[in-house]
Amino acid sequence: MHLRKMNRRIIASVMFGLSLSVPNQNANCREFNSVHPNTPFIVSKGRFDKKIDTIFNLQGRPEISESLVALGENGDLQPFDRFVENLQRKSLLKFASYSINDSASGNDSTSGSSKSSTNSMPLAESNTPPKSSSELETPIPIVTQSDFLEDREILPHGPRQTLRKTTRLHFKRELDRRNSELQGKLIDYTNNHGANHRFFSEALQNERDMYVYLPPNYDPKLAYPLMIWLHGFTLDERSFFDLVPFLDQAMVAGKLPPMIVAAPDGSILGRVTTFNSGSFYLNTKAGRYEDYIQQDIWNLLHKQYLIRPEKNCHIMAGGSMGGYGAFNHAIKYRDRFGIVAGFIPPLNTRYEDCKGRYFGRFNPECVGMAERYRPNAPIAYFYGLIPIRQKRLIGPLYGKNSDVIGQLSKDNPIEMLDTFQVKPGQLEMFIGLARRDQFNLDAQADHFVYVARQRGLKVKVVEDPKGDHSTRTGIRFFPSFCEWIRPLIPPLSVPAAAKPATPPSISQTNSAELDSSVSPTKIQQSINPSIPKK
Numbered sequence: 001m002h003l004r005k006m007n008r009r010i011i012a013s014v015m016f017g018l019s020l021s022v023p024n025q026n027a028n029c030r031e032f033n034s035v036h037p038n039t040p041f042i043v044s045k046g047r048f049d050k051k052i053d054t055i056f057n058l059q060g061r062p063e064i065s066e067s068l069v070a071l072g073e074n075g076d077l078q079p080f081d082r083f084v085e086n087l088q089r090k091s092l093l094k095f096a097s098y099s100i101n102d103s104a105s106g107n108d109s110t111s112g113s114s115k116s117s118t119n120s121m122p123l124a125e126s127n128t129p130p131k132s133s134s135e136l137e138t139p140i141p142i143v144t145q146s147d148f149l150e151d152r153e154i155l156p157h158g159p160r161q162t163l164r165k166t167t168r169l170h171f172k173r174e175l176d177r178r179n180s181e182l183q184g185k186l187i188d189y190t191n192n193h194g195a196n197h198r199f200f201s202e203a204l205q206n207e208r209d210m211y212v213y214l215p216p217n218y219d220p221k222l223a224y225p226l227m228i229w230l231h232g233f234t235l236d237e238r239s240f241f242d243l244v245p246f247l248d249q250a251m252v253a254g255k256l257p258p259m260i261v262a263a264p265d266g267s268i269l270g271r272v273t274t275f276n277s278g279s280f281y282l283n284t285k286a287g288r289y290e291d292y293i294q295q296d297i298w299n300l301l302h303k304q305y306l307i308r309p310e311k312n313c314h315i316m317a318g319g320s321m322g323g324y325g326a327f328n329h330a331i332k333y334r335d336r337f338g339i340v341a342g343f344i345p346p347l348n349t350r351y352e353d354c355k356g357r358y359f360g361r362f363n364p365e366c367v368g369m370a371e372r373y374r375p376n377a378p379i380a381y382f383y384g385l386i387p388i389r390q391k392r393l394i395g396p397l398y399g400k401n402s403d404v405i406g407q408l409s410k411d412n413p414i415e416m417l418d419t420f421q422v423k424p425g426q427l428e429m430f431i432g433l434a435r436r437d438q439f440n441l442d443a444q445a446d447h448f449v450y451v452a453r454q455r456g457l458k459v460k461v462v463e464d465p466k467g468d469h470s471t472r473t474g475i476r477f478f479p480s481f482c483e484w485i486r487p488l489i490p491p492l493s494v495p496a497a498a499k500p501a502t503p504p505s506i507s508q509t510n511s512a513e514l515d516s517s518v519s520p521t522k523i524q525q526s527i528n529p530s531i532p533k534k
Helices: 002-015 027-035 048-059 062-067 078-088 104-109 114-119 135-139 173-179 238-252 287-304 319-331 390-398 404-411 412-418 441-454 471-476 478-488 519-527
Strands: 041-044 070-071 076-081 095-097 150-153 185-189 198-201 206-208 212-213 225-230 260-264 314-319 340-341 349-355 367-369 378-382 385-389 428-432 461-465 505-506 510-515
Touching: 027 428, 027 441, 041 062, 048 185, 076 390, 078 287, 173 185, 173 238, 173 287, 185 319, 212 238, 225 287, 225 319, 238 260, 238 471, 260 287, 287 319, 319 340, 319 412, 340 478, 378 390, 385 390, 404 412, 412 441, 428 478, 441 461, 461 478, 471 478
Parallel strands: 041 070, 150 461, 225 260, 225 314, 314 340, 340 428, 428 461
Antiparallel strands: 041 095, 070 076, 185 212, 198 206, 212 260, 349 367, 378 385, 505 510
16 A cells, blocks of 8 residues: 555646655665765666656656766666666656755665555665665676677667557458558458458468568569568458558669568467467467468468568568567578578567566676576566566467466577577578667667677667667668668569479478478368368
């Protein structure tokens, strides 16, 4: 009850401009305050870019930032600029400005039990004890991004692209209207527009949805490159309906080579839900989603369209959860795919720093790997307030299996680099990361790039310093992606008959043997469920 009341006071102080003055909260505050009695503190679990200006305006002292120090989440004092960087990465809510004056320092720095000082600090909860003064004097060195990111592109600050969302997607005229705006054509394999055009998945044993985009001036006698686009968590194939204009415009302008783009539904229930919706495109207890992509989708596309056989003409790409699936599949099936791209992807699902903190900033000198599954540990916050816990994402995939960490490790892209012995030149990689990612996925990406570069692998990294975990940020990476991928794809070939490729059977030793069990009859059945099974 005490914590609830305290949180209400803090939120009210921000919303209504009330001043909140509290005594010193722990030993570090008292120690610092004895030397700097009038230095303001900011203790926060809040979103910096939207809230901090309000606090400064309420105080009437915008220049205060130059003299601020901050109390970190573990009770350690740190320079304000470093605190701001960590705060921007976490993107949480609840701001409080703590002004510590002489009277407070005189009364509270010498009196009060350790128990009362601990309980009066609801915003700096931690299981670790406050650091000693000796530890404060020798902080862990921070390695700059340039130390391990050689080929990095920083997006300039500018206006965000607006994404026009379709609100009446189920009406047929929405598909006709979208195609009238495109130079290419969007092919419907869904039940979204008044008729059921779904295809049957042998792997999932149900009907699934997919959109296929054909490039401008599409010629069915020509073989085209193929991109498989995987959507993110809490989304389905309908998100591609709003992204396809960006692909179309890039191909018309010659910035992106003409290619066929397939966007299948990767949700568990076949529809958008807040939770229990992310398959992560893996073979788990939720279903055989890896086989669904690499067998059902792959065979259907090669049966319906002419696809170029070159490895560098096959691209796996996706955003967020889809970026994870793209890297997972591309590493496993790199005899089939030569290019992979992830937009704000989770690339190390066991990430934590050397102190066991998931939200810790990446530092090669202080990085670790989670050794146990903590189902109730938060990995992000909806609207900066409602926690998203590990069990919401991992539970539907692995259940309450005691070997959850072992399963995560097997499918973890950063560990797969070693498991599958990825060598230089086997896979072209693109990563777009946002420095204000609410899930701290930019730290995961930094760790992945660091490990990849140690193996001699080339990774193109594009960074948005002010980007968060959103579709709008992902779209900002698209021009850089087009510029990067254009020279990697050979020019369009002369008419050629593309033979449908059969999916490789991936074993524990990463063998890529051809699966001859997929017969033409099964392929026809996957395209048209009405064909009777033999």
